[in-house]
Amino acid sequence: MYRETQIIEADNKADGDDLVINVGPQHPATHGVLHLVIRLQGETIQKVEPHLGYIHRSIEKMCESLSYRQFIYVTSRMDYLSAHINNHACAMCVEKALQLEVPPRARVIRVLMDELTRIASHELWWGAMAMDLGAFTPFFYAFRERETINDIMEETCGARLTMNYMVPGGVMYDLHPNFQQRVKNFIQLFNNKIDEYDDLVTGNIIFQNRTKGVGVLTKEDAISFGCTGPVGRASGVSCDIRKLYPYEVYDKVSFDEIIEMGGDSFSRYLVRIKELRQSIRIIEQLIDNIPEGDIQAKTKAVLKLPKGEFYSRAETARGELGVYIVSEGGTTPYRIKFRSPGFSNLSALDHISRGSKIGDLMAIMGTLDLVIPDIDR
Amino acid sequence: MFSLEHITNSIQQWLYSTFSPTMALILECAIVMLLVIGLFATLGLVLVLMERKVAARMQIRLGPNRVGPKGILQTTADTLKLMMKEGLTPNGADKFLFNLAPFIVMIAAMLILAPIAFAKGFQIWDINIGVLYVSAVSSVSVIGILMAGWASNNKYSLLGAMRSGAQIVSYELSAGLSIISIVVLSGSLQISEIVASQQTGWWLFRGHIPAIISFVIFIIAVTAETNRAPFDLAEAESELTAGFHTEYSGMKFALLFLAEYINIFIVCAIGATLFLGGWMPLHIGNWEGFNHTMDYVPSSVWFMGKTFFLIFLIMWFRWTFPRLRIDQLLSLEWKYLLPISMFNLLLITLIAIMGWHF
Numbered sequence: 231m232y233r234e235t236q237i238i239e240a241d242n243k244a245d246g247d248d249l250v251i252n253v254g255p256q257h258p259a260t261h262g263v264l265h266l267v268i269r270l271q272g273e274t275i276q277k278v279e280p281h282l283g284y285i286h287r288s289i290e291k292m293c294e295s296l297s298y299r300q301f302i303y304v305t306s307r308m309d310y311l312s313a314h315i316n317n318h319a320c321a322m323c324v325e326k327a328l329q330l331e332v333p334p335r336a337r338v339i340r341v342l343m344d345e346l347t348r349i350a351s352h353e354l355w356w357g358a359m360a361m362d363l364g365a366f367t368p369f370f371y372a373f374r375e376r377e378t379i380n381d382i383m384e385e386t387c388g389a390r391l392t393m394n395y396m397v398p399g400g401v402m403y404d405l406h407p408n409f410q411q412r413v414k415n416f417i418q419l420f421n422n423k424i425d426e427y428d429d430l431v432t433g434n435i436i437f438q439n440r441t442k443g444v445g446v447l448t449k450e451d452a453i454s455f456g457c458t459g460p461v462g463r464a465s466g467v468s469c470d471i472r473k474l475y476p477y478e479v480y481d482k483v484s485f486d487e488i489i490e491m492g493g494d495s496f497s498r499y500l501v502r503i504k505e506l507r508q509s510i511r512i513i514e515q516l517i518d519n520i521p522e523g524d525i526q527a528k529t530k531a532v533l534k535l536p537k538g539e540f541y542s543r544a545e546t547a548r549g550e551l552g553v554y555i556v557s558e559g560g561t562t563p564y565r566i567k568f569r570s571p572g573f574s575n576l577s578a579l580d581h582i583s584r585g586s587k588i589g590d591l592m593a594i595m596g597t598l599d600l601v602i603p604d605i606d607r
Numbered sequence: 608m609f610s611l612e613h614i615t616n617s618i619q620q621w622l623y624s625t626f627s628p629t630m631a632l633i634l635e636c637a638i639v640m641l642l643v644i645g646l647f648a649t650l651g652l653v654l655v656l657m658e659r660k661v662a663a664r665m666q667i668r669l670g671p672n673r674v675g676p677k678g679i680l681q682t683t684a685d686t687l688k689l690m691m692k693e694g695l696t697p698n699g700a701d702k703f704l705f706n707l708a709p710f711i712v713m714i715a716a717m718l719i720l721a722p723i724a725f726a727k728g729f730q731i732w733d734i735n736i737g738v739l740y741v742s743a744v745s746s747v748s749v750i751g752i753l754m755a756g757w758a759s760n761n762k763y764s765l766l767g768a769m770r771s772g773a774q775i776v777s778y779e780l781s782a783g784l785s786i787i788s789i790v791v792l793s794g795s796l797q798i799s800e801i802v803a804s805q806q807t808g809w810w811l812f813r814g815h816i817p818a819i820i821s822f823v824i825f826i827i828a829v830t831a832e833t834n835r836a837p838f839d840l841a842e843a844e845s846e847l848t849a850g851f852h853t854e855y856s857g858m859k860f861a862l863l864f865l866a867e868y869i870n871i872f873i874v875c876a877i878g879a880t881l882f883l884g885g886w887m888p889l890h891i892g893n894w895e896g897f898n899h900t901m902d903y904v905p906s907s908v909w910f911m912g913k914t915f916f917l918i919f920l921i922m923w924f925r926w927t928f929p930r931l932r933i934d935q936l937l938s939l940e941w942k943y944l945l946p947i948s949m950f951n952l953l954l955i956t957l958i959a960i961m962g963w964h965f
Contacts, residue, residue, distance in 0.1 A: 251763065258848060259845040361845065363929040364845065366662070366926060367665055367926050370666040371666075436837055436931055439932075
């Protein structure tokens, strides 16, 4: 820490009368232990420098000593808001290596869970972002609906945050008998609630002024920074893994890839709000058509991957999650690398926030939807 | 009817008949001082509790409901806790200014109470330039805020204080122009005369649309002047953690916090006095029966009712709107509110000169 302080002081001297402030690691707007060193000229941002590593848990290294069944559970702790989708991506990578055929019932259940997770994650983002911009009430509205999803998850998976529900070859348990009915009730309730969100926040003139034209990320920059997910799509980059490289049953359901051309914070906001409706659409198509059958493919008790390198990807609520496994043919991976969406999205922060005000930085960080454990791993 | 005037008058008569005039004056001052401090403590407790309950109702929660019946003792418990906490002074802070700042903010708030008419004949000091006095003293608190921000030796505090300074100085103009429009209509700066001029109806209704415009501008401007959301940039907690009072703790924090709520009460009381007739009951034209019934409601109830209605409005804003950005805040004032209120003042003057108001 001491060395770091010295560096900041040295930078400060070089640039004359800039004001250097540390946002974080303990700060209400960073939603985690992210540390940003901001250089200000008055209220205008000259430079933003993210300092990472406060919540680094060596997940990739830990995975090297865990078996192919075990390492999936650790990944729930990366992007804890998309726990299902993280597990899903890892399970898919193992299945790819073993050339396992996942039963149709498990495929549909996985997609249903993924989309429920996406809704829950976007809900939390919506509330937290509104709170960053100074509106408290949306936070409670968002949590009201998110609770319903958590209850549904709890019933089937036994957990509310780190589900550990996807296993290589399928899912761990069958659906709870109440699942279908509760999801249907939720959809009915939620359709009205999205309109309420639009009334409360989207249409608000202050909110629009705070986000329109703020933190513009051009299409070229989005591609060169590797931004994916809603951040990339708001800049006009078509990067929805569910459309481009369909997995499970995503090629059999109809939904739209939401693309906005603005690239500003408001576009990023709109993409996520519209994605909520698309997720509902996917769930509506699948909830009555869950095929009967097994929920897991037959696998050996101890999984051994063939020698080689395997890569799979999934669309989490924040963007593309890549799982890269190098196997030496043993029961544990030789090396695992996760390509997490949050890390790439964060890298664009400095570029798009230069020249804007401190208040804008909160709007930008809010719409980048950063989850710090996903960035640090 | 149920007027507090009789009580205050009889107390004064008793004092002057029992003691020498100097002694009586000193005793009167002491009584008023105790009343003001008592009012401050009560208002602080009530307003904080009200804010929490209003917020809870808007956010589908219950709010405080454990300490005392329905949680009404919650804020008392919080105050006790704050009193017992250590008042830290950070290293490198300007100790004198740091400790002085909360008191300046608080005293400024206390001083503004003087000319406010709480009920018929219940007024501390009926000064003949009452409105001017209020506008002048209310700008003193910004010095305290700047002092707190500067002396804290904290960059967040400094930014918050600078924002607050820019904001209060700007919005004072619109608030002042709205106040002047009522002064023009009523023809007096004295609070008691402004209230008396609304005997037949409140200025909000009698001054046609321009009066309504200046009322709306007044509410927006005072929301900004008291640093309330959506204009709470001075303590924007997601940007500056807590703005100018980041480093304060214990009773010094409580004073700053209390002053914020007292200021809300004061600006709402002034709004109620100028636009909604102060302690005057609601009278509608020639409805004799209705007007007579309204007279039965004590004047203090009318005043408090109107003030708390405005306070509720300001709380409603806070829990609904997102926060503005600093440049948007200033352009709202200088580009929209100030020109509109200047033009509006011309219209009001025209109405007053031609006698077009009801």
